[in-house]
Amino acid sequence: MVFRYLLFLLPILSSSCVKNNPDPSWLQVTEWTLEANPDLNGEEGQLTHKLTDAWVYIDDQLIGVFEVPFKIPILKNGFSKIRLYPTIRVNGIAATKMRNEHLEAFEIGAELIQNQTLQINPVTHYKSNLSFWIEDFEDINIKLTDDPNTSSAHLNLANDTLKWFNGNYYGRVLLNAQDSMWIAYTNQDQQLSIPKNKQAMLEIDYCNSVPFTHYLLFVNSNGTNENLMPTMNKSPMNMLRWKKIYILLSEVITAGPNNSNYIQAFKAFHDASISNNLILIDNIKVVYFQ
Structure with a gap:
């Protein structure tokens, strides 16, 4: 008898759900497109991006954060204002999704x-009130210098197997048993003054079979302080491909000493278990508000 009673109730519950939940509208969003901002006259450099998600607002109400592309139901009909915010995964970590405040929302x-x-099909571009520091290896005067005291490996220009975003050159580091350490800093005349409490980001295009680590150096009257930042994990040689990472600088800068300038640094070490120790790097870009 109990079994029959439950069967009898199911159609009633189902009918009730249908009445209380009208059919939705559907919103389908494709991947992001990053376009040039005419006001910047090319100052933003190559337009590579890894905008993985979107914050979705409809009529100023947050619907959620979704990985693009996506299709979601919307329990709303009629004319609506739809706003999407370009979203990144900070330091390459999927759990740390953040709106990229350097990019315009799509509305x-x-x-x-x-x-x-x-x-x-959402489109965005860099905002007009940004400052950029870029090393894209298109100039013979590279803004990164190998440490003459500690770095046995060297950063060189390369142009084989170019991708569209490489321009004419990219940077390459080869490590081996003799040239086993690479340490490089942005040149002293390239120190940056970056305001506190405003979003600041380092963007890098890279391809690597050995890990390499980014450091942010504070330079002030008391000397230089080195801050460990994320490590770009290695990929197997048969799976090597160019990737992009957004490294958040602003939290470290805001927590750091006042009246400091900032230098970017990179370190890598030879791994004897890997036959070809390779690092390719391009479009190193510091983006910040003044």
Whole structure:
């Protein structure tokens, strides 16, 4: 008898759910496109990006954060203001999704129709009030210098197997048993003054079979302090590909000493278990608000 009673209740519950939950409209969002900002006149450098997600607002109400591309139901009909914020994974960690404040939100007014899908192809660009420091290896005067006292491996220009975002050259470091350590710093005349309490980011395009680590150096009247930042993990030789990472600088800068300038540094060490110790690097870009 109990079994029959439950079967009898199911149609009633199902019918109740249908009445209380009308069919949704659907929002489908493709991957992000990063375009040039005409106001910057090319100052933003190569337009590589890894915008993995979007914060979604409809009529100023947060719907959620979703990995692009996606399709989600919206329990709303009629004309709506839809706003998407470009979102990155800070330091390459999937759990640390953050709106990239350096990029403009994508906003559109559109009609949401029940049982129909609205597709959006979001486009963004860098904001006009940004400062950029870029090393793209297109100039013979490289802004990174190998440490003459400790670095046995060297950063050199290379141009074989170029990708569209490499321009004419990229940086390459080869490590072996003799040239077993690479340490490089941005040149002393390239020290940056970056404000506290504003988002600042280091962007890097890279391809590597051995790990290499980024450091942020504080330079002030008391000397130089070295801050360990993320390590770019290695990839197997048969799976090597160019990747991009966004490294958040602003938290370290805000917590650090006042009246400091900042230098970028990189370190890598030979790994005898890997036959070809290779680091390719390009479009090193510090982006910050003044």
